[in-house]
Amino acid sequence: MNVELPHYTDQTPEVKKRFDELKSRKVILDIQNLNRVFETGDGEVVALKNINFKAYRREFVCVVGPSGCGKSTFIRILAGLDEPTSGQVLVDGNSVSGPGPDRGMVFQRYTLFPWLTVKQNVMFGLEMSNHSKTESESQALQWIDLVGLEKFANAYPDQLSGGMRQRVAIARALANRPRILLMDEPFGALDAQTRCQMQSYLMQIWRNVDITIVFITHDLDESLYLADRVLVLKANPGEVQEIIEVPVPRPRNPDQFVSPEFLATKKHLDTLIHPQDDEEKDDLPIMRMTNVGDEVE
Ligand SMILES: Nc1ncnc2c1ncn2[C@@H]1O[C@H](COP(=O)(O)OP(=O)(O)O)[C@@H](O)[C@H]1O
Ligand SMILES: [Mg+2]
Numbered sequence: 001m002n003v004e005l006p007h008y009t010d011q012t013p014e015v016k017k018r019f020d021e022l023k024s025r026k027v028i029l030d031i032q033n034l035n036r037v038f039e040t041g042d043g044e045v046v047a048l049k050n051i052n053f054k055a056y057r058r059e060f061v062c063v064v065g066p067s068g069c070g071k072s073t074f075i076r077i078l079a080g081l082d083e084p085t086s087g088q089v090l091v092d093g094n095s096v097s098g099p100g101p102d103r104g105m106v107f108q109r110y111t112l113f114p115w116l117t118v119k120q121n122v123m124f125g126l127e128m129s130n131h132s133k134t135e136s137e138s139q140a141l142q143w144i145d146l147v148g149l150e151k152f153a154n155a156y157p158d159q160l161s162g163g164m165r166q167r168v169a170i171a172r173a174l175a176n177r178p179r180i181l182l183m184d185e186p187f188g189a190l191d192a193q194t195r196c197q198m199q200s201y202l203m204q205i206w207r208n209v210d211i212t213i214v215f216i217t218h219d220l221d222e223s224l225y226l227a228d229r230v231l232v233l234k235a236n237p238g239e240v241q242e243i244i245e246v247p248v249p250r251p252r253n254p255d256q257f258v259s260p261e262f263l264a265t266k267k268h269l270d271t272l273i274h275p276q277d278d279e280e281k282d283d284l285p286i287m288r289m290t291n292v293g294d295e296v297e
Pocket of ligand 2: 071072073
């Protein structure tokens with residue numbers, strides 16, 4: 001079946017208006033001429049080359065690219081867990097020089113303290129930043145409510161499903177009121193159904209909190225479902241290949257996975273990330289290992 005798709009840069013007036021409004025907001029994340037070179041035994045690896053990007057207040061940005069293109073290095077630098085070789089990152093106008101409460105982080109692997117309850121895990125960061133115990137507890141319970149886990153406040157992480165643990169990780173990251181939430185393939189270890197549910201939870205949370213999100217994924221559907229803009233990186237060296245304004249209207253819902261604008265953008269992203277290699281043909285050589293009378297198509 002051949003369906004005529006729009007061009008992925010075509011935007012309805014409503015979507016265009018949304019982007020105009022988005023870009024009139026304050027810049028929360030400003031990445032300037034970012035480079036990261038690793039010295040290895042086999043020579044230099046240019047993990048990130050001359051990255052420039054700005055994210056606006058309450059924007060949802062997804063970062064996609066092939067394995068090894070520098071996605072984790074990128075988010076680690078934003079988190080202050082790694083340093084650029086040159087260039088700088090500003091969060092709300094302040095230069096990043098290490099981890100700080102203005103950035104929350106959620107990783108793919110579970111990072112909750114297994115010996116603490118859900119409530120104690122969320123309280124942990126609050127108590128570290130000098131909130132009283134009573135204050136920390138009441139704030140923690142609000143964030144636990146926000147991620148829909150009020151019935152599990154006294155449960156331990158190993159009593160929760162993978163999706164629920166990631167919701168606690170999100171509550172814990174948000175409890176310190178960061179300006180940016182940094183997420184490195186946070187749903188990558190979850191099964192397909194839980195992943196879809198988590199995407200919808202995350203969008204509900206994002207709607208209710210003043211937070212700018214930078215979300216790394218290698219799942220193109222996920223990026224188009226969640227993001228306002230998708231930052232596409234390419235590998236060797238890790239450079240910005242394209243910044244795509246996702247033309248799918250908000251609020252998003254799963255029906256849009258098959259909308260013309262979604263499919264058109266996905267097709268374009270696919271050609272950027274999986275360029276058709278001449279060496280790599282879809283057709284296999286014909287080697288028949290079966291007998292007559294059993295045609296399957
Ligand atoms: N600590 C390190 N030392 C040397 N090379 C590294 C280090 N971290 C990452 N790299 C290299 O930098 C490139 C980007 O890695 P990474 O950021 O993990 O990519 P991605 O998350 O997109 O898969 C890869 O070639 C990787 O081998
Ligand atoms: Mg990675």
